[in-house]
Amino acid sequence: MIRIENMYKIYNMGDNEVRALDGVSLHIGANEFVSIVGPSGSGKSTLMNMIGCLDTPTEGKYYIDGTEVSQMRDDQLAEIRNRKVGFIFQSYNLLGRLTVLENVELPLIYAGLAKNERRHLAKEALKKVGLEGREHHRPNQLSGGQQQRVAIARALVNKPSLILADEPTGALDSKTGEEIMQMLREIHQEGNTVVLITHDKEIAKNAKRMISIHDGKIFSDCEVKYA
Amino acid sequence: MNISQAVKMAIQSVTSNKMRSFLTMLGIIIGVAAVIIMVSIVQATTARIKAQMENMGTNMISVTLTGRNSTRNLDINDMQKLVADNPDYFICVAPTITGNPRIKVGTVNESTNLIGSNQHYSSIHNATVEFGRFISEQDCITRRKVVVIGKYIQNHYFPGEDPIGQILKVSNQVFTVVGVLEAKTSTIAQGSQDDRIIIPYTTAQRLLRNAIIRTYSFQAVSAEVSEKATDKLEELLLKLLRNENAYRVMNQAEMLENVETMTETMSLMLGGIAGISLLVGGIGIMNIMLVSVTERTREIGIRKAIGARRRSIMTQFLIESIVVSCLGGIIGILLGIVGTYLVGRAINLEAVATAGVMILSAGFSITIGVFFGWYPANKASKLDPIDALRFE
Numbered sequence: 231m232i233r234i235e236n237m238y239k240i241y242n243m244g245d246n247e248v249r250a251l252d253g254v255s256l257h258i259g260a261n262e263f264v265s266i267v268g269p270s271g272s273g274k275s276t277l278m279n280m281i282g283c284l285d286t287p288t289e290g291k292y293y294i295d296g297t298e299v300s301q302m303r304d305d306q307l308a309e310i311r312n313r314k315v316g317f318i319f320q321s322y323n324l325l326g327r328l329t330v331l332e333n334v335e336l337p338l339i340y341a342g343l344a345k346n347e348r349r350h351l352a353k354e355a356l357k358k359v360g361l362e363g364r365e366h367h368r369p370n371q372l373s374g375g376q377q378q379r380v381a382i383a384r385a386l387v388n389k390p391s392l393i394l395a396d397e398p399t400g401a402l403d404s405k406t407g408e409e410i411m412q413m414l415r416e417i418h419q420e421g422n423t424v425v426l427i428t429h430d431k432e433i434a435k436n437a438k439r440m441i442s443i444h445d446g447k448i449f450s451d452c453e454v455k456y457a
Numbered sequence: 458m459n460i461s462q463a464v465k466m467a468i469q470s471v472t473s474n475k476m477r478s479f480l481t482m483l484g485i486i487i488g489v490a491a492v493i494i495m496v497s498i499v500q501a502t503t504a505r506i507k508a509q510m511e512n513m514g515t516n517m518i519s520v521t522l523t524g525r526n527s528t529r530n531l532d533i534n535d536m537q538k539l540v541a542d543n544p545d546y547f548i549c550v551a552p553t554i555t556g557n558p559r560i561k562v563g564t565v566n567e568s569t570n571l572i573g574s575n576q577h578y579s580s581i582h583n584a585t586v587e588f589g590r591f592i593s594e595q596d597c598i599t600r601r602k603v604v605v606i607g608k609y610i611q612n613h614y615f616p617g618e619d620p621i622g623q624i625l626k627v628s629n630q631v632f633t634v635v636g637v638l639e640a641k642t643s644t645i646a647q648g649s650q651d652d653r654i655i656i657p658y659t660t661a662q663r664l665l666r667n668a669i670i671r672t673y674s675f676q677a678v679s680a681e682v683s684e685k686a687t688d689k690l691e692e693l694l695l696k697l698l699r700n701e702n703a704y705r706v707m708n709q710a711e712m713l714e715n716v717e718t719m720t721e722t723m724s725l726m727l728g729g730i731a732g733i734s735l736l737v738g739g740i741g742i743m744n745i746m747l748v749s750v751t752e753r754t755r756e757i758g759i760r761k762a763i764g765a766r767r768r769s770i771m772t773q774f775l776i777e778s779i780v781v782s783c784l785g786g787i788i789g790i791l792l793g794i795v796g797t798y799l800v801g802r803a804i805n806l807e808a809v810a811t812a813g814v815m816i817l818s819a820g821f822s823i824t825i826g827v828f829f830g831w832y833p834a835n836k837a838s839k840l841d842p843i844d845a846l847r848f849e
């Protein structure tokens with residue numbers, strides 16, 4: 231599904247350069263549930279942005295489903311993000327001026343779907359995350375956990391195969407956090423590839439495989455033993 | 458993403474901050490309204506001046522002797538010979554003698570405008586007979602005491618009667634009414650062009666005890682030859698009077714042309730001023746769009762993360778600026794229509810905003826939206842998604 235070969239992301243080339251990714255190679259198969267852990271500033275988000283085609287590497291190759299994306303242009307990347315990737319961010323990143331339903335519809339608008347179909351799929355996705363009846367609320371009328379669930383619905387609505395979650399529980403209390411994690415496990419069980427980014431090893435144990443990263447380098451990659 | 462979706466998004470964004478959107482539009486509103494009002498008023502003024510000049514006659518060239526107590530005279534035979542010798546230039550000539558006598562029918566006794574002329578006056582000065590007849594060549598030769606009256610005279614002196622064949626006393630001399638002229642004005646008021654009487658010029662010379670004819674009007678064959686005809690006339694006048702300052706020649710076609718040139722210049726000047734105000738309005742839109750792009754950097758980042766292409770972002774912001782400028786254009790057009798009506802009423806002019814100027818303004822607004830929205834929209838579409846998402 232995903233293959234990264236010797237990837238570098240270097241900021242401020244020259245004086246006091248920052249190597250956010252320092253020679254990362256990685257393979258993630260279809261329907262895996264992987265967590266990426268590491269302390270703050272270790273390069274987790276940078277790696278996730280690379281996997282999600284939001285960012286382009288300074289050096290190295292990246293393949294999704296066998297096609298190289300590291301050389302693609304802006305608009306081609308946008309299309310891959312739209313069709314193959316669903317993002318879940320720590321800060322939800324919903325559009326405050328749109329309703330819940332409109333937020334969830336947004337990826338489908340950019341996919342070019344007709345209105346009726348969009349409505350239908352968006353409502354279905356909201357139902358799945360348990361937010362029926364909230365379609366016409368604004369994000370700021372919802373709790374943090376509910377907002378994150380809207381974000382999950384938005385990530386799922388276009389039926390991408392790869393779900394990327396960057397500290398999805400970082401802004402939530404442990405109980406709602408656990409609900410969100412439960413949801414990610416379900417998404418994985420339905421056949422999606424899930425990549426979870428966190429600095430918390432306990433949360434990382436939800437995944438079946440844990441990759442530790444430090445100063446832009448992978449230093450361990452192992453199966454998680456269930457308790 | 459299709460256009461109707463983009464328009465919906467744009468309207469959402471415009472209405473979510475009504476005050477700012479209105480202030481952004483204000484430049485366009487004022488610019489468009491100003492264009493419409495100014496152009497409409499100029500058009501109405503021109504139309505009125507032209508109508509007044511056309512009322513005066515058709516392809517008319519007139520000569521008037523200057524100098525109050527000049528003894529110089531222009532003989533009607535010389536003038537008629539000029540016409541006869543130059544059939545390519547002139548159709549006819551009518552002498553004009555004016556006076557201000559008192560007229561009387563029964564007990565009604567007031568002064569009016571008297572014109573003494575010949576049978577050609579009617580066609581040269583567009584003085585059409587409504588019923589009865591105009592004065593004839595024979596009337597002039599035999600100095601008949603016949604009179605053609607204006608509409609006001611009929612209404613005022615012969616209310617509800619047929620005036621033809623009736624007696625009208627002019628300076629206590631008995632005249633017979635032979636014709637009534639069509640109304641020249643809508644009000645038919647005292648002192649207007651409808652308050653006048655026309656008699657044979659020979660009769661007028663006797664009545665006013667004045668043998669000198671100071672004014673002749675010629676009718677040129679066409680507007681095109683009227684300039685050459687004027688030259689011919691001046692050539693003759695200089696020969697007869699030997700003094701360039703003894704007469705004044707007026708050429709109607711030339712005057713009409715002058716009015717047109719003046720109007721054109723005025724339209725261009727006013728158009729330029731209005732254009733500048735539209736330009737300022739456009740810069741206002743660009744300014745606000747740039748602010749809006751910065752404010753919504755994070756929104757742009759989110760949209761890009763979930764799959765918006767450059768084109769989609771570009772379209773979104775471009776349409777937003779077009780919506781703002783078009784909305785401003787529409788309000789400006791409405792304001793322009795009302796403003797034209799109010800200004801027209803204030804200066805007593807029948808002015809209406811024409812479809813042409815409204816279409817022009819609408820086109821202008823859209824162009825401004827595209828032109829000044831392009832740069833901010835392009836800037837938004839090229840934002841890096843990562844930088845945009847990090848933006849606080």
Ligand SMILES: Nc1ncnc2c1ncn2[C@@H]1O[C@H](COP(=O)(O)OP(=O)(O)O)[C@@H](O)[C@H]1O
Binds near residue numbers: 248273
């Ligand atoms: N745009 C940037 N310019 C310079 N340095 C950056 C930029 N983005 C990230 N970095 C640096 O790259 C490193 C990795 O950042 P990040 O991937 O966000 O870490 P994490 O998500 O693990 O906390 C950090 O040291 C950060 O300061």
Ligand SMILES: [Mg+2]
Binds near residue numbers: 275276
């Ligand atoms: Mg991070």
